[in-house]
Amino acid sequence: MKDPKKANDPNCCPGCGVPFQQEDPETPGFIPPTVVIGKDTICRRCFRLVHYRQATKAALSDELVLGMIRKEMEQSDGAIQFVDAFQPSPNPLLDNLLEEWGKPTLKVINKYDMISGWFRSGGGSRRLAEILGISKDSALTMNALDHASVKKVTSWIGRRFPCGSRIMLVGPVNSGKTTFLRSACSEAHLASRSPMPGTTLGPVIVSSSMLGMTLVDIPGFRSEDPWIPILCPDCLVDLQPGKKPNRLTTSLKAGDLLLFGGLVSVEVLECFRMDRVGIAAFSPEKLAPHRTRAEREGELLERHAGGLLAVPCPGCRKTLRELPWSRTEIRLVKGQDLVLPGCGWITVWQGEALFSVHAPDFFRPSTRSALIGGDDVHEC
Ligand SMILES: Nc1nc2c(ncn2[C@@H]2O[C@H](COP(=O)(O)OP(=O)(O)O)[C@@H](O)[C@H]2O)c(=O)[nH]1
Ligand SMILES: [Mg+2]
Ligand SMILES: [Zn+2]
Ligand SMILES: [Zn+2]
Incomplete structure (x- = not known):
C-alpha cells in the first residue's frame, strides 16, 4: 500500500496539474521568475481563473490523457469513472482498459441534478444505464455540488478500499471530476474547476485526511465535444x-x-x-x-x-x-x-x-x- 501522505508533486501546479515553468508566459504552468514556489503557488492560468474568472484554453489530446491513465494505473488501487448525465455516452476504449486492469471501478453519473426533475423516481438512472450499456446497479448518480450526494460516493470508496489506497478519477471533460475532488477533500481547495471544458491538464494528486486515501484527478477526454478545439472560452462556457x-x-x-x-x-x-x-x-x-x-x-x-x-x-x-x-x-x-x-x-x-x-x-x-x-x- 502506498503512503497516503504522498501528495502532489511540488513542481506541478496544484490547480491544473501541469509542471511549473518560467520560460513561456503563453503556455500552461507559467509562473513569473520572481515568484518563489510555495505550497499554495498556482500557475498564471489558474491564478487568472480563480481571481478574474478568466478561462484560457490549452490543447490536450485524448491520446495523452490515455497515457496519463495508463501510467496512473500502475499505482492506483481503483477508479471512479465519471459520466456526464446531460451528455451520456459510452467510452468503450476506457471501459476495456479499466476492465483489463481488473481493479474495483465505480461508474458515477454526475450532474444528475440537471435532468432528474424530468423523471419519476428511479426512472432516470434506469434510462441512463440503458444508454450506457451497463446494469442499473453498477452506477451511482451524483450531484458533485451537493454534500449528501458526494457522501454516497465517498462512503463507497471507504467501504471498498483500505486506508492508504490510491483512487483515480477518470472520464470526459466537464463531468465534474475536479468538483468532486474539491467536495470530497478540503485539501483540494486549490484544484481548478471551471465551466470551460479542459481546465485540468495533468494529474492532480491530493491526499485526503478525511478519507485516509489519495485521490488522483486525471484530465478529461475531449473528443465527445466537437466544439472544444473550435470555439473561444466564452462560447464554450x-x-x-x-x-x-x-x-x-x-x-x-x-x-x-x-x-x-x-x-x-x-x-x-x-x-x-x-x-x-x-x-x-x-x-x-x-x-x-x-x-x-x-x-x-x-x-x-x-x-x-x-x-x-x-x-x-x-x-x-x-x-x-x-x-x-x-x-x-x-x-x-x-x-x-x-x-x-x-x-x-x-x-x-x-x-x-x-x-x-x-x-x-x-x-x-x-x-x-x-x-x-x-x-x-x-x-x-
Ligand atoms: N449542476 C451541476 N454542475 C456540476 C456538477 N459537477 C460539476 N458541475 C459544474 O460543471 C463544471 C465542470 O466541472 P469540473 O469539476 O471542472 O469538471 P472536470 O473537467 O470533470 O474536472 C463546473 O462549472 C461545475 O460547477 C453537478 O453535479 N451538477
Ligand atoms: Mg477537472
Ligand atoms: Zn495551473
Ligand atoms: Zn466565441
Whole structure:
C-alpha cells in the first residue's frame, strides 16, 4: 500500500496539474521568475481563473490523457469513472482498459441534478444505464455540488478500499471530476474547476485526511465535444447547461427549422403518416432553439448572430463561416433522440419524420433511444 501522505508533486501546479515553468508566459504552468514556489503557488492560468474568472484554453489530446491513465494505473488501487448525465455516452476504449486492469471501478453519473426533475423516481438512472450499456446497479448518480450526494460516493470508496489506497478519477471533460475532488477533500481547495471544458491538464494528486486515501484527478477526454478545439472560452462556457437545461416542447411540420444558436440547425424535411411531428428539444439555456422556417435560416443567421443567436460570438462565427458545412439526413420515430453533440438533443415523442442537420463538417449527429421520454417521464 502506498503512503497516503504522498501528495502532489511540488513542481506541478496544484490547480491544473501541469509542471511549473518560467520560460513561456503563453503556455500552461507559467509562473513569473520572481515568484518563489510555495505550497499554495498556482500557475498564471489558474491564478487568472480563480481571481478574474478568466478561462484560457490549452490543447490536450485524448491520446495523452490515455497515457496519463495508463501510467496512473500502475499505482492506483481503483477508479471512479465519471459520466456526464446531460451528455451520456459510452467510452468503450476506457471501459476495456479499466476492465483489463481488473481493479474495483465505480461508474458515477454526475450532474444528475440537471435532468432528474424530468423523471419519476428511479426512472432516470434506469434510462441512463440503458444508454450506457451497463446494469442499473453498477452506477451511482451524483450531484458533485451537493454534500449528501458526494457522501454516497465517498462512503463507497471507504467501504471498498483500505486506508492508504490510491483512487483515480477518470472520464470526459466537464463531468465534474475536479468538483468532486474539491467536495470530497478540503485539501483540494486549490484544484481548478471551471465551466470551460479542459481546465485540468495533468494529474492532480491530493491526499485526503478525511478519507485516509489519495485521490488522483486525471484530465478529461475531449473528443465527445466537437466544439472544444473550435470555439473561444466564452462560447464554450455558454454551451454549459448550468443548473437546469432548456426544454422546448412543440410540434413541427415540413419546412420548419430549429436554430441552435448559429452552431447547428435542424430542419424537418418530411413527416410520415401525420403532417406533424411532436418533439422536445433539450439544450443548454444559452442555446435554447429558435424556431423559424427553413427559407429564413440564412437571413436569421446574418441578422441575429451575437444577439438572439448569442452563440457563437462574432469572432467564432467568423471561424465557423470559414469552415465547410454540410447537411446530414436522419429519420427518427417516436421514442428516439437525435443527439447533437455539445448542443443537446431532440426527442421525438409523437410521429415520425426525416430531419436534416446543417452544421460544420466535423459535427456528427447521432441517434439513440430516448433519454427522457416514455413512461418514466414526469411531465412538468
Ligand atoms: N449542476 C451541476 N454542475 C456540476 C456538477 N459537477 C460539476 N458541475 C459544474 O460543471 C463544471 C465542470 O466541472 P469540473 O469539476 O471542472 O469538471 P472536470 O473537467 O470533470 O474536472 C463546473 O462549472 C461545475 O460547477 C453537478 O453535479 N451538477
Ligand atoms: Mg477537472
Ligand atoms: Zn495551473
Ligand atoms: Zn466565441
